[in-house]
Amino acid sequence: MAVCDGNIRYAERLADYANERGKIPFRAVAFSSAERLREYAAKHSVEILLAGETVPAEELEGIQARQIIYLGEEKRADAARLPSVYKYQNSDRLLREVMACYDGEDWGESVPIAGRGRLIGIYSPVGRCGKTAFALTLAQVWKETEKTLLVSLEDCSGFGEMAGESYGECLSDLLYRYCHGGGCWEKLGAFVYSWGNVDYIPPARYPEDLEGISAMEMAGFLEDMAAESGYGVIVVDLGQMGRQAAEILEACDAVYMPVLEDWVSQAKVREFEAYLAGSGRDGVAERLEKLKLPSGNRPSAGENYPEQLLWGELGDFTRRLVRGGREREEE
Template identity: 50%
Template sequence: MRKIMAVYDEDPVYAQRLADYVNQKEKLPFTAMAFSSMERLQEYLKEHPAEIILAGERPAAELEALGIKNVMILSEAEVVREKEAGSSIYKYQSGSGIMREVMAAYCCSQPEPALSLLVKKAVVMGVYSPVSRCGKSAFALTLAQVLGRNFSVLYMNMEEYSGFSRLVDDAFERDLSDVLCLYRQGEFNWMKLKTMVYPWNEIAYIAPARYGEDLELISPEEMGDLTGRIARESGYERVVIDLGRCGRGAISLLDACDVIYMPVREDWVSQAKLEEFEEYLALADDGRVREKMQKIRLPRVRLAGRHENYGDQLLWGEMGDFVRRLLGGGQPGEWRNDG
């Protein structure tokens, strides 16, 4: 059952735009309703209890009189007084930024989700290769972007040194390290995950681990289980994972994927690495992982200029054309919209 998130602000355009963003962009079990009149909000709440109220700055007594537990203030001051910090959110930031703060505050008031995301399990699409410098990361990022034109997509990068923050030119308050920490502590749930997801172009992403060592704190078996939970609980239709070094126990992580793309190269050293990996699969895999794997030979990526438009160059260049042809071929679990 979807609960109500009431958005109140005296600026009707602001209130409506924020409500529209929540309803159209966010995968949350809330229906956002916009109000620019306190009287209309009070009348509405008499018959429709709200789970959360986002309210422009009003006298505290007036907001307390609404009788709603989760009231968060949309503050016009970027820096709020310490005593208000727990319930104040800077209103002139991106919609995704506002919702990350809303969900973080909601988590504090409610340790376990009282609401469920009634969604299908996402298709998990892994990109892995035992071969170096094969275009794996460029392919994974392009795959996510192309899928993002038709589906809601969550992108994850599990490499030790991904360089992703340089590509998106952003700094992150939370990243995969925080997700892993929650999982190890037994506190992971979809609600807390939403506080760690960022938007980029047409996709959402979890920022890569800030320290490569953090990836060693969780076993491949645990990472496989976490991947399954994200697929089931996150609300996204596709999860694209750029897999780094899997190490021992790689089968558990690879088996968590529904589709595995494996870029390969034709030089002798690359072929030797591929043969060793296939020997490992022959011993460790019961056949399920090999059935999911698809070897691909990627086009060479030719980029012009600086990294600012790296994503667009991938999407509309040779790599983007390659991915669109690949998905257009109707490979299992890829391009068909099964929702």
Template identity: 45%
Template sequence: MKKIMAVYDVDSRYADRFAEFANQREQVPFKVVAFTSLEKLREFSKREQIDLLLIGDGVTEKELEGIQAVQTVRLSETGVAKEGEAVVYKYQASDSLLREVMSWYQPQEIPTLMTVTGRRSQVIGVYSPVGRCGKSSFAFTLGQVLAREEKVLYITLEEFSGLSALTGTVYAGGLSDLLYYYTQREYSPVRLGSVTYNWGGLDYIPPVTYAEDKTGIRQEVFAGLIQKIASDGAYEKLILDVGIFCGGAEELLGICDVVYVPVKDDVVSTAKLEEWKEYLKRSGRSVLWEKLRFLQLPKPVLSMTRENYLEQLLWSDLGDFVRKLG
């Protein structure tokens, strides 16, 4: 059963719009209820436990008397907080507001929300021992295409993904934060939602903040986090863009249900692929080879611009190629 987030603001349309938006996001572990009056909110709090109350800063503490909530976050018109008060800036994009609200929420327990679907997300890996083969462009395009029909989460394990520049977004959180929560046994669907962004219907987690965040963590930790997200079942598919790890990426590829491997047909690329196959054999991981699907991607279009690169990918030859994948 989902926890309850109650929303009240003097502008009832604002509360209604936010509740409608949040309730459409499947990964949000709250049922969001908007209220048009404080009296209705007060009566509701007597019948149901409100786990998180999102309240406009025009409401005084006296007006809140008799309204019971586990935690309260203020909707501020200025963004200025009083000491010890949880505050989010009211006039920002709904997805940014939702992430910020969820980052403030302190669950009383590690919730087992979103497991009620009874399903596990399919994990699709994208990896290649061959450089400059279009791997990341393919992975993001695959995510965009699949997200038109399903709930999809894209996770990049590249140290320098270029996502911030390509989306024009300055990230307040990302994979580094999620790894911290996981290693501290504080991971929850709420934590996941607090670092999840959306691009054209595709949910994604920004990469690690610093390359050192990746090199200092074992593959098993990354794999454990991915498996945890998959077991929650909030998404039909997880797209895992696997970069280069010290010691290889086989641990991560092993948790994938299928792995797409972009390749090239030049001499050096072919030699690298043969060496990787031999390494898998020597290290006792030949079974991994059965999960691999090798792809020769269309050549990139040189005229594509940086400003609209991700949208152009969707309707490029690469986008057509992805849509034809069986």
């Protein structure tokens, strides 16, 4: 992706942000002039050209770019320069709008961007066990070394209120595109939001959207995402999927199950383990790691909730867990 704007500092900051946050499946490069861009485009493929409104149209003529998207100086788009995104807005939102405008659907068969990523499933038949907090923390810890995405399959996650976001497209829309053969992965950045240091896809709009897809289809969706999205790690919070969770967990490379020690909770865990054994899912049972999460004080509410988790007792616990898993893989 090329960013060409009369304000080179703006172009450099936007390109650096896009590369750092990994919201787009391309490397972003900033250019101070159309002439420099023309030289680059003669030798390299340019999928998206973000062109500042102040760059004269005649200077862009002949530059080989798959699609030009203009950086508008005003919120009201110039009808002569479309598609357009408003230049002076939150960078996350700008990149989502860029990917929503990107017309990459005629690529035909999608091509893996960076090899298959690791799928990590989090599930528990026990309620109030800290599963959501652990998922948020695990995604942040992995992001310290790998490009990481959090996917929540919870019916009612509360993410919108907690993160202070009003979502446009969400997991419901991505699943619809996937199930109906639309291009998904090259436009994934249009669906990714950030909450602190957590990159995530907003959960399904309605519980019925998850009920309308089978466990087998969901497992295929997540496996394809791991193979083609360019993320090194995808953390999946399976929510309240019940016994359907087993089929999705079979697609995961690692499975974590937060548990509690009371009699009722232990009975629920034993019943799920018996179901795995009875249904022939020994592979899931072997990868499943039960966790008793720290029971210290939980962070207070607020936009920095994920950061509080990361640097609190749960963050320390999760770092040790991830480090231990890596060491076992290296042995």
